[in-house]
Amino acid sequence: MTEPVRRHAYQPPAYLVDRVALTLELAMEATRVRSELILRRNPAATNPGDAPAVGWRGAHTTRHLS
Amino acid sequence: MDGEALTLHAIYLDSAPLPASAYELDERGLTIRNAPDHCQVATDVSIHPSANTALMGLYQAGELLCSQCEPEAFRRITYYLDRPDVLAPFRVTLIGDADKYPVMLCNGNPVAEKQTDDGRRAVTWDDPFPKPSYLFAVVAGDITATHQPFTTAQGREVAINVWTTAAYRHRCQHTVATLTRAMAWDEAAYGLAYDLDVFNAVAVPQYTQGAMENKGLNIFNDRYALNDSATATDRDHRDGESMVAHEFFHNWSGNRVTCRDWFQLGLKEGFTTLREQEFIADQGWGAIRRIEDTQLMRSRQFAEDAGPMAHAVRPESYVEIENFYSDTVYSKGAEIFRMLRRLAGDAAFRAGVDHYFARHDGQAVTIEALVEAVGEAAGMSVEAFMGWFERAGTPSLVVTGTYDATAGVHELVVRQHPPSSDSGDEQPLPLPLAIGLLDASGTELPVRLADESDDDAVTGTRDLLITEHEQRFRLIGLTERPVVALLRDFSAPVRLNSDRTDADYAVLARHDPDPVAQWDAIQTLIDRCLDARLDGAIDSANEECLVAVMRLVLQRGSGDQGLDAKLLALPEPATLIAARPLSDVAALSAAHEGLCQAIARALHAQLAATFNANAQSPVPYAAEPGPVGQRALRDTCLAYLAVGEADGLARALAQYQTATNLTDTISALGLIADSEHPEREALLANFRARHSDNPLVLDKWLAIQARAQREDTLARVKTLMDDPFFSLAEPNRVRALVESFVTANPLRFHSTEGYRFLVDQVLALDPLNPALAAGLMRHLSNWHQHRPERGEAMRAAIEQVARAPGLSAATREVVDASLAV
Numbered sequence: 001m002t003e004p005v006r007r008h009a010y011q012p013p014a015y016l017v018d019r020v021a022l023t024l025e026l027a028m029e030a031t032r033v034r035s036e037l038i039l040r041r042n043p044a045a046t047n048p049g050d051a052p053a054v055g056w057r058g059a060h061t062t063r064h065l066s
Numbered sequence: 067m068d069g070e071a072l073t074l075h076a077i078y079l080d081s082a083p084l085p086a087s088a089y090e091l092d093e094r095g096l097t098i099r100n101a102p103d104h105c106q107v108a109t110d111v112s113i114h115p116s117a118n119t120a121l122m123g124l125y126q127a128g129e130l131l132c133s134q135c136e137p138e139a140f141r142r143i144t145y146y147l148d149r150p151d152v153l154a155p156f157r158v159t160l161i162g163d164a165d166k167y168p169v170m171l172c173n174g175n176p177v178a179e180k181q182t183d184d185g186r187r188a189v190t191w192d193d194p195f196p197k198p199s200y201l202f203a204v205v206a207g208d209i210t211a212t213h214q215p216f217t218t219a220q221g222r223e224v225a226i227n228v229w230t231t232a233a234y235r236h237r238c239q240h241t242v243a244t245l246t247r248a249m250a251w252d253e254a255a256y257g258l259a260y261d262l263d264v265f266n267a268v269a270v271p272q273y274t275q276g277a278m279e280n281k282g283l284n285i286f287n288d289r290y291a292l293n294d295s296a297t298a299t300d301r302d303h304r305d306g307e308s309m310v311a312h313e314f315f316h317n318w319s320g321n322r323v324t325c326r327d328w329f330q331l332g333l334k335e336g337f338t339t340l341r342e343q344e345f346i347a348d349q350g351w352g353a354i355r356r357i358e359d360t361q362l363m364r365s366r367q368f369a370e371d372a373g374p375m376a377h378a379v380r381p382e383s384y385v386e387i388e389n390f391y392s393d394t395v396y397s398k399g400a401e402i403f404r405m406l407r408r409l410a411g412d413a414a415f416r417a418g419v420d421h422y423f424a425r426h427d428g429q430a431v432t433i434e435a436l437v438e439a440v441g442e443a444a445g446m447s448v449e450a451f452m453g454w455f456e457r458a459g460t461p462s463l464v465v466t467g468t469y470d471a472t473a474g475v476h477e478l479v480v481r482q483h484p485p486s487s488d489s490g491d492e493q494p495l496p497l498p499l500a501i502g503l504l505d506a507s508g509t510e511l512p513v514r515l516a517d518e519s520d521d522d523a524v525t526g527t528r529d530l531l532i533t534e535h536e537q538r539f540r541l542i543g544l545t546e547r548p549v550v551a552l553l554r555d556f557s558a559p560v561r562l563n564s565d566r567t568d569a570d571y572a573v574l575a576r577h578d579p580d581p582v583a584q585w586d587a588i589q590t591l592i593d594r595c596l597d598a599r600l601d602g603a604i605d606s607a608n609e610e611c612l613v614a615v616m617r618l619v620l621q622r623g624s625g626d627q628g629l630d631a632k633l634l635a636l637p638e639p640a641t642l643i644a645a646r647p648l649s650d651v652a653a654l655s656a657a658h659e660g661l662c663q664a665i666a667r668a669l670h671a672q673l674a675a676t677f678n679a680n681a682q683s684p685v686p687y688a689a690e691p692g693p694v695g696q697r698a699l700r701d702t703c704l705a706y707l708a709v710g711e712a713d714g715l716a717r718a719l720a721q722y723q724t725a726t727n728l729t730d731t732i733s734a735l736g737l738i739a740d741s742e743h744p745e746r747e748a749l750l751a752n753f754r755a756r757h758s759d760n761p762l763v764l765d766k767w768l769a770i771q772a773r774a775q776r777e778d779t780l781a782r783v784k785t786l787m788d789d790p791f792f793s794l795a796e797p798n799r800v801r802a803l804v805e806s807f808v809t810a811n812p813l814r815f816h817s818t819e820g821y822r823f824l825v826d827q828v829l830a831l832d833p834l835n836p837a838l839a840a841g842l843m844r845h846l847s848n849w850h851q852h853r854p855e856r857g858e859a860m861r862a863a864i865e866q867v868a869r870a871p872g873l874s875a876a877t878r879e880v881v882d883a884s885l886a887v
Contacts, residue, residue, distance in 0.1 A: 002875050004383040007329040013147055015101075017154035022144065026162035026170065026206050028116040028126050033072075034108070035144045037154075041103040 011046050015039045068095045068141035068148040071113065071123070078108040096145050109145045118142075119795060119834040127272035129231075130207035131167070132285065134278055137328055137387045140199035151326045151430035153196035160206060161188045167206040169229065173197070173281040175263045193281055195261065196428050198324055203280030205229070205268045212238040216249050218259040224249070230269040230292060237292040240303055240689065241267060241310050248311040251345050256419060258318045267291065267310070271761065274797045274837050275391075277309050279316030286310065289762050289798055295687035295727040297763050300697055302728075303689035304351065312342040323423060326430045328387045332379040332455060333433045335391075336399020340407070343400060350691035353581035353629045360556040360582055363401060365641040367393040368561065371460045371485075373848040374883040380433055380455040382488055386876040388837045394458075401559040402454045406437060408498045408529065408557060409451070410444035418443035450533070453495050459485025461495055462561040463532070469547035475516075476503075476541045476548050480532055482560075498529040500557035500580075503541065503548040508577025511548055516540035527554050527580065549573045554580035568594070568608060575615045581629055588615060588633055592661070596642070599657035600649055609661070613668045620672040620703075627680070628695030631702040636662055639775075643812040647851040655775065655813045659709070666710025673710070677703040677717065687727045694729075701733040708737045715743045722749060732766055740774040764791055765802035772807035779814045780823060783807050794831055797838055808845045816856060821846070821863035828877065829870055836874030843867065843877055847884040861885070 018038040025032040074091065077084045079098065090097045098107065118125035123142030124133045133143070141148040159178075160170040164187045174193025182188050211227040212235060218224060226245050228238040245267065252258045267284045269291035277286040290309040293302055319341060320334035346355045370376060370393050377390065379399045384390055407415040418440030426435055433455050441448035464481045480499060486492045503511040512523035523543065530539055541548070549570045553562050566574075574587035591612045598605035619633050642654055666673065680700040684693045704721070708714040715738055722734035731753075738749055750767065757763040768791075772783050783803060786792060792799050804827050808815050815824075824842060832839040849860035861884075867873070868881045 002385050002878075004385050005328075005387075006383045007327070007381070010327055010329075013149060013152050015147060015152075017147060017152055020154045020156045021158075022156065023159045023161065024124075024204065026131055026160060026167055026204075028131065029114065030112045031115055031124060031131070032110070032112055033144045034110050035146070036106060036108045037146070039101075039105050039107055 012044045013042050014045045016042045067097075067107075067145040068138070069111075069145040070094060070141050072142070072145065073112040074109065074145075075112065076108075076110040078106075080106050081108070095141070107145075111144055113143060120836060121272060121274045121797070122837075124204060125272075127270050129166075130205060130209065130270060132207075132268075132270050132272075133202070133204045133280075134273070134275065134285070135202050135280075136200040136278060137331075138200070140202050143202070146199050148199050150198040150200055150324055150328065153198050153324070153428065153430060155196050156193045156202065157190065158193075158204075159188055159190045160204065161186050162206055163187075166208070169209050169211075170204075170206040171229070171266050171268065171283055172204055173202060173283050175282075193262075195281060195322065197281050197321060198430065201279070201281045201321055201324075203278070203283045203285060205266075205270070205283065205285065208232070209268065210235050211266075212242050214242045214246055216246055216260070216265075218249070219253045220259050222259070222261075223263070224260050225264045226267075227264065228267045228269070228291065230288070234269065234288070234292050237294045237297060238269070240293040240298075240306060241269075241286075241291045244307045244310045245314060247349070248314045248345060251311075251348065252315060252318070252341075255344065255348070256318070256341070256416070258423065260317060261322075265314075267313075271798070272796060274835060277313045279313040279320055281317070281321050284310075284313045286313070287798065289765070292762060293689070295689075297728060297757075297760055299729040299732050299766075300689055300694040304346070304694070307349070307689075308342055308346055311345045312338055315341045315345070318423060322428065323426045323435075324430045326432050328384070328390070329380050330432050331387075331390060332395045332399035332402075333431070333436060335396045336379060337403050337436060339396050339400035340403045343404075351628070353626055354632055356555060356582050357585050357629075357632050359397065359400075360586070361641070362393065362397055363556070363559055365644050367397050367559070368460050369644050369848060370394055371458060372851065374850075374887045375844060375847055375880065376458040378456050378458045378487075381458075385879040386840070388876050389840055389879055398559055401556075403436075405454070405497055405558055406440055406448075406451065408500075409496070409531070410440050410446065414444035415440055450493065450496050453484075453487070453491065453493060457485050457487045457491070457495070460559065460561050461485060461497075462563065463499065463553075463558075465499075465550075465552055465562065465564040467550055467565065469544070471547075474542060474544050476544050476550070478530075478539045478541065478550065479536065480530070480539065481536045482532055482534070494533060494535050496531065496533045497558035497560065499532050499552065500527050500529050500554040502527050502551040502554055502578070502580065502583070503544070504551065504573055504577060505546060505548065506573060508573055510579065512543065513541060514543045516542055518542070527551075529557065532558075551578050551580060551583045553586070554578075554583045556582050568611070572611045572615070575611070576618055581624075581632075585633055588612070589637065591615065592636060593645075595661050596654075596657050599660055600646075600653055609664060613665060616665060617669055617672055620669065620676050626691070626695060627699040628691060631695065631698035634699075634702050634706075636665075638810070639812050640810055643816070647848065648853045650853070651813050651816045651856075662706065663709050666706040666714075669706070670710055673703045673706050676700070677707060681721070683726055683730050685726055697729050697733075701729075704733065705737060708741070715741055719743070719745060719749075728763065728766075732770070735767075736770045736773070739770045740776065758791075761791070761796075761798070765798055768792070768799065768802040769806040769810075772803050773810045775811065775813050777814075779807070779811060780817075780819055784823070794827075795834060797835065800827075800831065800835075800838060800842075805842060808842060818859055821859055825863050825866050828867055832870075832874050832877050833872070836876040839874065840876035840880050843880045843884075847880060849884065850887045 021036040023034045115124045116126045122139035158172045170189045172191035174191045177192045178190040180188050209229045210232045211229045214226040216224045216226050228241045249260050262282045269286050269288035271288050273287040290306040293306045315338050319338045325333050422436045422439035437448045461484045466479045469476045482494045484495050503513055510525050512525045513528040514523040571587045571590050578584040591608050594608045595605050619630050623630050680696045718734040718737045725731040753767050828839045828843050846860045846864050849857045864884050
């Protein structure tokens with residue numbers, strides 16, 4: 001069974017997004033999505049020093065730490 | 067970065083192609099190693115809308131391209147930090163074939179449009195308000211808009227556009243009118259104005275949820291956004307009004323201030339549901355909406371609280387967040403914020419809400435942010451109150467009264483049994499208990515507590531603040547034993563037990579000025595009559611009392627015919643079985659029918675008179691409280707007459723034939739379809755043929771047949787699944803046929819064949835649409851409360867699903883929780 005997500009395991013995101021630019025070429029079979037994200041490390045992140053643990057895994061943080 | 071079902075073509079870090087060794091890729095996402103503190107990440111992916119049957123992410127809805135991202139489906143469109151506490155402004159360019167996609171909508175304002183070199187169109191949208199990815203949306207296709215200009219209190223000119231395919235364009239007027247009223251209402255009631263130049267709403271035919279509040283681009287299941295007199299009932303109009311207003315109100319409560327994580331879902335949904343309820347009440351539906359909310363809480367949310375999927379409004383953990391878009395989060399969440407308003411007072415509540423929006427605009431916050439802002443404004447501690455969000459389960463109150471004639475004092479003892487928290491906390495939860503006092507003739511008496519002077523006495527509703535396990539309230543200055551109205555306006559989401567007598571309920575049922583308390587007293591009388599009949603007896607005293615009360619309602623009326631209809635109606639079969647899971651379904655159905663016939667016989671003259679007086683639906687049609695109430699009262703009478711008269715169905719047949727709106731048609735057809743009337747099949751065929759080009763109307767045709775109590779209903783439902791109109795890939799069809807049978811027809815559903823049918827549908831649906839399958843599966847989850855033979859059969863059905871390989875996470879969570887009881 002999938003590991004549950006726990007409320008108290010909340011961690012602020014490691015990075016914040018300052019700006020999103022998307023281009024979608026729409027088609028039913030295959031839509032092409034190009035994305036440009038301007039990112040910056042979150043000063044409020046719990047472990048800003050852990051360089052490799054970028055772990056940008058959204059609400060599933062706990063799944064990936066486990 | 068989260069990413070699912072994406073085909074990655076390229077990835078760049080600060081404009082340089084990223085070598086495969088610099089990132090990790092798996093089926094859940096992408097991790098870049100050693101990313102700098104500031105960087106630009108660009109990705110290029112493909113997605114496959116036409117193969118998307120889960121209808122999450124970007125998908126095909128007929129000829130439309132449409133999206134649904136809440137809660138975690140933006141990751142099915144591109145790689146992203148797909149969590150609600152990452153907010154950013156979005157600029158989006160949509161490129162498409164001009165013939166296939168003449169309209170391409172996204173969040174925000176349209177800022178540029180051009181032709182690409184290869185002849186396609188490109189439209190750029192800019193959304194300046196930082197938003198989380200779950201609010202992203204795209205709709206593209208050959209759709210057309212009904213426009214309505216709106217000027218905000220700040221002077222901003224807003225273009226309201228309600229989009230649909232051209233064939234349905236004439237059915238958008240009600241939604242346009244609702245949006246206009248909702249925009250003005252939010253300004254007047256909360257000082258919140260709309261903030262973009264355009265507000266787009268789209269009616270989409272293939273949509274799992276009800277609707278979605280994407281910033282500046284609300285998307286609606288078309289059953290909520292397409293309403294006119296010929297294709298939607300009164301009920302559809304009001305459901306649509308509620309849904310459209312709800313999504314619009316999210317523009318502030320949810321979008322401008324959003325949730326830090328999905329555990330805080332009740333922050334945006336509970337509060338916005340309360341705002342929706344307030345709006346609907348202000349449109350003149352206050353009494354019946356409050357009764358319906360009370361009904362929903364008792365029959366569905368309390369049942370959820372008592373079952374294996376019980377969870378707090380803010381749960382401690384989840385496996386699949388989609389399973390938590392529940393009655394608990396929405397409806398109990400709204401009740402909790404309603405209590406907060408009641409405890410703080412309207413003015414302090416509004417001041418607190420103002421602070422909340424001012425302080426947190428553009429942020430993702432937790433439930434405390436709103437509760438504490440209101441607490442500060444009201445000067446009250448909210449620490450204990452937060453327990454309402456943390457604990458699963460329904461508190462109960464036991465209220466007993468003792469009258470001392472010598473002292474003129476009536477003492478109420480209120481005991482609270484709160485549910486315990488996961489950590490074993492059993493502290494009482496603070497709540498307002500709204501009471502009123504009546505004398506034996508039904509006149510309201512002043513409510514005066516010990517030590518209060520005459521000046522403090524309040525005639526009418528008064529709130530007692532319950533904060534302890536046991537409290538005593540001495541009500542003074544009473545020259546006779548009062549009849550106590552408890553929990554007026556359903557002032558707290560609790561189960562209530564009291565020592566009030568049949569005579570007390572008789573007074574309350576006739577006279578209580580609070581619609582909820584009056585309705586509740588009538589429900590108590592009905593329950594007592596039904597329980598006696600279930601035991602093979604007749605409770606003559608209570609049945610006579612019930613008939614007398616109903617006669618009074620028919621003769622006197624409350625001035626609100628919609629409320630009168632509610633006061634006269636017997637509970638739905640599903641409500642009855644939910645309240646009596648140990649009873650035999652057939653015996654319960656027989657008791658219900660017996661009581662219905664007894665009332666119909668005793669009140670025949672009054673029912674016929676009221677029916678006749680209201681037989682003509684006002685023309686032109688209006689979905690407003692007056693005419694809607696008139697039709698509801700007439701149809702309630704018609705339902706009684708249909709069982710109480712030898713030729714009772716003749717009136718229904720005549721109504722069907724002369725109907726000028728769908729409400730009249732459907733109520734008549736429903737009665738005939740559930741009978742042995744010789745015209746039954748002909749009428750159903752006639753309806754099918756008349757509306758063959760109208761799926762939303764045919765959904766009603768499916769639902770009417772699925773709800774029929776007839777013995778052959780399940781066979782009929784199976785036959786209807788072969789109708790070319792039916793498709794498991796269309797959520798509205800599944801809800802109309804399968805879910806109606808499962809939820810609204812307990813007499814036929816609760817059987818081995820009924821359970822087998824549900825299992826078959828869940829297993830067929832799960833690979834296509836897990837959210838829908840898991841939702842259906844929940845209807846077996848309270849198996850352990852049912853009488854043993856029925857419970858075991860329900861459990862066996864759950865086990866059958868549990869054994870199926872490859873179940874979705876959503877369905878697996880429901881199944882495992884159900885079996886863990």
